[in-house]
Amino acid sequence: MDCVRSALYLGTGFDTAKKVTVTINGQSVPVLYGGPQSPSADIDQINAGPLPASLKGAGTVNVQVTADGQAANPVTLTFQ
Numbered sequence: 001m002d003c004v005r006s007a008l009y010l011g012t013g014f015d016t017a018k019k020v021t022v023t024i025n026g027q028s029v030p031v032l033y034g035g036p037q038s039p040s041a042d043i044d045q046i047n048a049g050p051l052p053a054s055l056k057g058a059g060t061v062n063v064q065v066t067a068d069g070q071a072a073n074p075v076t077l078t079f080q
Contacts, residue, residue, distance in 0.1 A: 019068055022048040024077075025061040034067070055079045 020034035029048045037045040046065060055061065058079045065072040 021066045
């Protein structure tokens with residue numbers, strides 16, 4: 001898979017989920033980290049990447065995060 005050297009950082013509220021997945025425009029993106037955001041233990045974060053090169057110039061895309069089988073509200077991002 002061709003990838004760009006970028007990652008996606010999301011602030012979340014999933015607490016201690018054991019399995020976190022991220023899809024962007026239906027493409028699975030590796031989750032590098034999912035857990036507390038230092039120094040604040042009250043905020044969680046997900047780091048996902050590398051992002052597929054096909055997202056470059058893709059315009060508005062859908063991002064879906066799932067934690068332990070529970071889908072979060074989808075969000076949209078715009079890639080130039």
